[in-house]
Structures are given as structure tokens and as C-alpha cells.
Amino acid sequence: MLEVKKLCTGYGRIQVLWDIDFAVGENEIVALVGPNGSGKTTLLRAITGMIPVKSGSVDFLGESIKGQSIEEIVSRGIAHVPEGRRLFPGLTVRENLILGAWRTKETSVDHVVDLFPRLGERLNQIAGSMSGGEQQMCAIARGLMSKPNLIVIDELSLGLAPVVVDEIIQALPSIAESGTSILMVDQDVDAALTIATNAYVLEAGHCVLSGKASDLLADPRVQESYLGVG
């Protein structure tokens, strides 16, 4: 579905990512892990065109999306829940959700409210006045509104209580099954690798490890660096 080959990018003249290869298939959940500043957010931004790709290729559904504008890429069916949530703070939750479905013109919010019942009670609240966790739910729900082919989620569990994280994580496989592949970044590496099909480890802008998530979970290097085992 999404295929990235030899991708290099950065900010201005500073290069941040070197020769990244990875892929997300149909109905897959892919986790991206790595220490702070390793380039996870940068990679997600390059995929949705928020920053230009310097070299390499990015294909989505068999077509190259490299060099296209954010709007074009998004309209092909990729949703991006960006770092820092980026809700529209002055609009209501419902308006935020409806804008999430800008592409599909969907006006019913039922399918995301089922996932986050909490939002159902707050549809008319101004998004900026909600708690951090509620805003995170809103950001993820907004991304799912258009029933995208692929959703890219940066900092999935940021600000969420462990119970809520568990709920969302539990919901991911059914989202993936229903036709929305997931590419996620999360601090909770253990949870991310448990739920994911495949995973990639970034360090200082290079992809240092990749493979089946279950294999990575058992890999001593991952255990030592990210899981605090050993």
C-alpha cells in the first residue's frame, strides 16, 4: 500500500533521514520506534508532504506521491494525526470531526463516537477547552473520520490515561481489519510492538532494525534500549 525506498530528507540544509526503506501493507499495523530526535516525526511528515522529500521514492497504492502537495496526498486516502495534535482550537469537537472528513464530505460522526464514547458527550464543546487526553481522542477520531486507507499517527498515547491507551490499542486491530492500515509512533514501545504486525527502529536518522513486531519484541537490542529489560 505504502512503499518508501531510499528516502532522504531534512529541514532546509540539515539532513535528518538517510536512505529509509519501509512499507505498510493492507490491513497492517506498523510501529515506528526510536529515541527522541531520531526522525520519526520527520519521516511521517515526509510521507504526507509536510516537508519535501530530497531523494528516494514514496509510492501509495501503486502510484508515486513524491513531490505532491499535502492536499493531493491526503486526498488519496492518507490521514495524518500530527505531532502536537493540531486540533482547530476555536472550533467545536463536531466541527473538528467534520473537517476530518473534508475529503469524503461525511457528516455523521457515529463511527468515531462509537470508538470514543467520551467525545459523544462533548461534540459541542470548543476543542481547545478540553483536557489533553480528550483532545488526543479528538485528534485520532478526526483522522479516522474519512475512513482513510492509511492513518499515520504520531505520539498515539500522548497525554492519555493508561486505561484509555489500552482501549485505543485494543481497537486498532479492528480498525486495521476494516480497511484502514495504521502507521504509528508511540512512546510505549512494549504496547506498540505487541499490537503491531511489523516494526522499524530508527536511530539518528537511519533505520537500524526492522521486521516482524513479535521478533523485534524478542530482540535483545530492542529489549535493552527500549523495554528496560536485561
Place this chain on the structure above:
Amino acid sequence: MDTFLQVTAYGLLQGGLLALVAVGFSLVWGIMNIVNLSHGAFVILGAYIAWEVQGWFGLDPFLGMFVSAIVLFCVGYVIQRYLINLIVNGPVFITLLLTFGINMALIQGMNLVFTADFRSIQTSYGSNSFEIGNIRIPLVRLLAFLLAIVITFALVAFVKRTRTGISIMATGMDRGAARLMGIRARHVYALTFAISAALAGMAGTMIATIETFDPSKAGKFTLMAFVVAVLGGLGNMYGALVGGLLIGLVEAWAGQYLSGTWVNGIAFLVLILVLIFRPNGLVGKAFYAARVEI
């Protein structure tokens, strides 16, 4: 007392028009962070278009203003889409410079095409008026005032209630996030600017039925729009309405009780005080600060 009431009534009626001039200016400032120095030129251009349309086809100015609106909508769209969008991320100074240049070009263009003579749009009912108590209300002014109020409320309803309107607000709050929703920010910007220009054109037409106009009056309307927008809070459309009525009153009172040149002086004074004490506007700060780049 009667004089005072009469002046007050005129001030309020005039204020409604100022609000219509300012509301689009304020919208553009709030959404795109552009202080459009060519706004007053759009007002005057609108007046000329309706004047020409009346001359050629005998169309009543209260219908002709829709022709002005359509023409200015297109002009505004093209100017934003192909000119201002190129530098919209630049520092405020650059956008000021560009819109100042557009203003000069429009004014010189109008001087060439229409000459610098004073003009006004005459109608058969132009001198009709009626009285409430001892206060005389000219029909045209009342009509213009009511239309200005209706159009302002229509704009607010459009921006707050429609899908397109909400996308305009969203783009103003966080352009990057709006683009991630698939909203074409360039188009939204052009649309916002086009709406602002269309409203200016309508306001200009109505103003032309009340007072004389010529290209050199453009600067006055830009200044008025600036003062009203700052008073009302940037991007705050109801604020523009309140600010417009307030400035209309201040102008009318100052015109009646002070000598002529004081009128502009007072507008400048308000402007300078605001710039010194509240550079981000009186009420509009939260909205303005909500913008995020990337």
C-alpha cells in the same frame, strides 16, 4: 438636542456602511495575517463599476452593487491566488509592501480610466426621506444601512455555519492542519480575499449613492477599515460591526462639533493609541495567536 439626535442618526447610518467596509478587511487580516492596504481601492472600484453599469444599462445601484460584487470577487480571487499567495508566508512587512503596490496600481489605473473627477451615483429616489419626530432619515441612507447590516450578518452566518465557512476559519487557525484535512489552503485564501473584495465593492456602491467619490478617497476607506478592524478585534466580524457603528458615531459627532480636519485626526489618534498599547488588537488576540506554522 434635535441636532444631536440628527447627527447621531446620521452617524449610525454611516457606521453601518463602515462596518461593511471593515468586515472583509478584518476577515482577511484575521484569517491570513494580511493587512490589505488595497482594500480602500476595492471600495472605490466597486463604486465605479456600479456607476458605469448605471451609465450603460441604467441599472439601479442597489442592483448594480451585485455586479460590483461579482467583478470584485473575481478580481480579488485572482489577486490573492496568483500574487499575494506567493508571499503570504513572508514577514508582515513584505505583505504590506505588496498590498501597498496593488493599491497604487489600482488607484493609478482608476485615474487613467475614469479620470480623477468627483462622481456620485444618482437615483430617482435619491432625495426622498422621511421623518421620525424631528429627525430626518434619507431613504437611501437607511436602505444602505439595512443592507450593510444584513450582509454583515449573512457573512457571519456563512463563515460560522457552512462547511466552506468552517474551512476558512480552520485555515485561519492552523493552516498546516487544515491542509492535512485535504483543505486546499491556497484556494481558501483566494476565496477569503475574494469575499472581502466583493463586500468592499458592495459597500463602495452604496457609499457612492450617498456621497461623491474619486480614486483619491481609497486611502480614507483603508484607514477607516483598519481602525474599525482593530477596534473590533481582528477577524471578529461582529466586532467589526460594533467598531463600524462606533467610528460612524465618532466621525459624525466630531464632524458636527469640531472643525473638519479633526475627523481624520481622531481616527489617527485611535489608531496610534491602539498600536502603542495593544499592537495585537483590542479583542482579537486569542484568535490571532492561534495560528501555527508548518
